[in-house]
Amino acid sequence: xxxxxxxxxxxxxxxxxxxxxxxxxxxxxxxxxxxxxxxxxxxxxxxxxxxxxxxxxxxxxxxxxxxxxxxxxxxxxxxxxxxxxxxxxxxxxxxxxxxxxxxxxxxxxxxxxxxxxxxxxxxxxxxxxxxxxxxxxxxxxxxxxxxxxxxxxxxxxxxxxxxx
Amino acid sequence: xxxxxxxxxxxxxxxxxxxxxxxxxxxxxxxxxxxxxxxxxxxxxxxxxxxxxxxxxxxxxxxxxxxxxxxxxxxxxxxxxxxxxxxxxxxxxxxxxxxxxxxxxxxxxxxxxxxxxxxxxxxxxxxxxxxxxxxxxxxxxxxxxxxxxxxxxxxxxxxxxxxxxxxxxxxxxxxxxxxxxxxxxxxxxxxxxxxxxxxxxxxxxxxxxxxxx
Numbered sequence: 001x002x003x004x005x006x007x008x009x010x011x012x013x014x015x016x017x018x019x020x021x022x023x024x025x026x027x028x029x030x031x032x033x034x035x036x037x038x039x040x041x042x043x044x045x046x047x048x049x050x051x052x053x054x055x056x057x058x059x060x061x062x063x064x065x066x067x068x069x070x071x072x073x074x075x076x077x078x079x080x081x082x083x084x085x086x087x088x089x090x091x092x093x094x095x096x097x098x099x100x101x102x103x104x105x106x107x108x109x110x111x112x113x114x115x116x117x118x119x120x121x122x123x124x125x126x127x128x129x130x131x132x133x134x135x136x137x138x139x140x141x142x143x144x145x146x147x148x149x150x151x152x153x154x155x156x157x158x159x160x161x162x163x164x
Numbered sequence: 165x166x167x168x169x170x171x172x173x174x175x176x177x178x179x180x181x182x183x184x185x186x187x188x189x190x191x192x193x194x195x196x197x198x199x200x201x202x203x204x205x206x207x208x209x210x211x212x213x214x215x216x217x218x219x220x221x222x223x224x225x226x227x228x229x230x231x232x233x234x235x236x237x238x239x240x241x242x243x244x245x246x247x248x249x250x251x252x253x254x255x256x257x258x259x260x261x262x263x264x265x266x267x268x269x270x271x272x273x274x275x276x277x278x279x280x281x282x283x284x285x286x287x288x289x290x291x292x293x294x295x296x297x298x299x300x301x302x303x304x305x306x307x308x309x310x311x312x313x314x315x316x317x318x319x320x321x322x323x324x325x326x327x328x329x330x331x332x333x334x335x336x337x338x339x340x341x342x343x344x345x346x347x348x349x350x351x352x353x354x355x356x357x358x359x360x361x362x363x364x365x366x367x368x369x370x371x372x373x374x375x376x377x
Contacts, residue, residue, distance in 0.1 A: 003167045007232045010171025014239055017176060021183045025195045 037078015048084050049075045056087060061133050065095035082120035086128060086139055089114035093146055099159045107149045114143045135164035165223065169359065171236040177356035178243035184349040185250025189339040198249040201267050202256070206248035208274040209291075210241075215278065216287035218361040219244070244360065251353045254346050255298040258336065262306055270298065284361050291357065295350050303343040310337055 023042075029035045040046040056071035068091045076084035092110030096103035118124050118139050126139035136142045145164060186195045198206070213219040224237025256266045273294050282290060309322065 004230075004232060006167045007171045007236050010168065010175070011232070011236060011239065013172060014175040014179065014243075017179050018243075021179060024183065025186065025197060028194055030193050 031077070033077035034079060037076075037080050041078065041080040046078060046080050048081045051075075053084060056084075056091075057131075060087060060091055063094075065091040069095075079116055080120065082117045082126050082139075083128060085113045085117035085120065086126055086142065089117060089139075089142055089146065090134065090136070093142065093149070094163060097149060097163045099161070102149045104150055107146050111143065111146045111150065114139055114146060118143065167233075167236075170224070170233075170240060174356055174360060175236075175239050175243045177352055177359070178240070178247035181247035181349055181353045181356065182243065182250045184345060184352075185247070185254040187345065189342050189345075196253070198253040199256075202249045202252040205252040205267075205270055205274060206245055208271075208278060209248045209252075210245055212274060212278045212282075212287060213244075213357065213360070216282050217284050218287055218357065240360070244357075247353055247356070251295070251350060254349060255295065255302060257302055257306060262302075266298065266302070270294065288354075288358055288361070292354060295354065299346065299350060303338070303346055307338050307343065 020039075023038070024035070027034075027038055029038055037046050052071050052075035056068045056075055059065070059068035059071055069088055072084050072088045072091065075081075076088075079085060089110040089112075092106045092113060096106030096110065117126055121139065127137050128134060129137060131137075136145060183195075186197060188194045188196055210219065214221065219241070221237075221241065224240055225234045226237075229237070252270060255270070257263045273290075277287065277290050277294075
């Protein structure tokens with residue numbers, strides 16, 4: 001093989017590999033699925049699993065939030081879809097919210113998921129218009145509600161609040 | 165150096181060290197960039213490689229070479245620096261007194277290597293000793309001291325060590341795979357540095373000439 005071809009091909013491979021390393025350090029993927037999903041989404045080839053997403057919505061509407069989260073996580077293993085991450089956050093909120101006690105561990109997970117959703121949405125704005133079951137349609141409302149749930153609330157009248 | 169080694173093999177090896185050097189198995193898994201001190205150590209190492217003749221910049225970037233060859237050569241130097249920084253990052257403990265001691269130990273060893281003006285073989289041997297001893301100290305001795313599992317006697321000894329050092333010696337326990345990944349990463353780095361060096365001159369031919377004279 002001619003030397004310039006070897007040098008050019010080598011440079012191309014090295015630039016691609018260096019780009020991958022920079023991406024890995026910037027995004028900090030936790031699983032192989034996140035690596036492959038992140039790379040696929042960077043070239044516009046990533047799609048959520050529609051069947052798993054539909055399962056998740058069905059469980060969510062029935063109030064089976066643990067099952068809903070499992071289905072949503074299966075639908076979006078790389079955590080690259082804003083809408084799915086929004087639903088995961090919402091499922092964490094509904095399961096973790098209580099009149100007398102909030103499960104902060106779940107709300108913290110919800111907060112992480114809604115932060116991911118906001119980061120993935122175009123210009124950080126995410127509104128889910130087409131789901132009548134939701135009382136909070138935007139990621140901003142959900143994030144604020146999750147943050148409120150994380151705070152210690154000394155007001156006893158707040159036991160009369162309702163879950164959104 | 166042939167084109168494939170310069171354009172592909174060496175940069176890929178150095179980049180792999182750069183990737184694996186910052187890997188922390190956690191949980192959670194994370195990739196951390198090198199601290200500032202690792203960059204200083206890397207600069208010293210690159211200087212030592214240059215002084216000993218392992219790294220010959222004129223053989224990588226020079227006006228007599230074509231533009232593409234010069235870019236390949238520059239990539240080798242840049243990736244060598246990045247890999248060196250991550251190798252030192254890998255070898256130093258995360259926090260506490262060991263971090264300070266290791267940084268001081270590596271700095272003194274590298275400065276010593278730099279001022280003694282070693283030749284290529286001596287530098288490569290010195291590098292093996294530096295990396296090997298730091299690896300054993302961090303991944304064998306310090307890891308054993310920081311391992312919370314074990315019998316009552318070991319826990320008592322650890323408690324005594326921790327008390328004597330005011331808790332500054334022990335580190336977060338390392339996952340079992342961390343040592344293996346570090347070992348192969350450092351081995352890859354040393355192989356890449358060895359492959360970086362120009363082929364040794366054939367002294368035997370000169371010898372023969374001298375004897376015949």
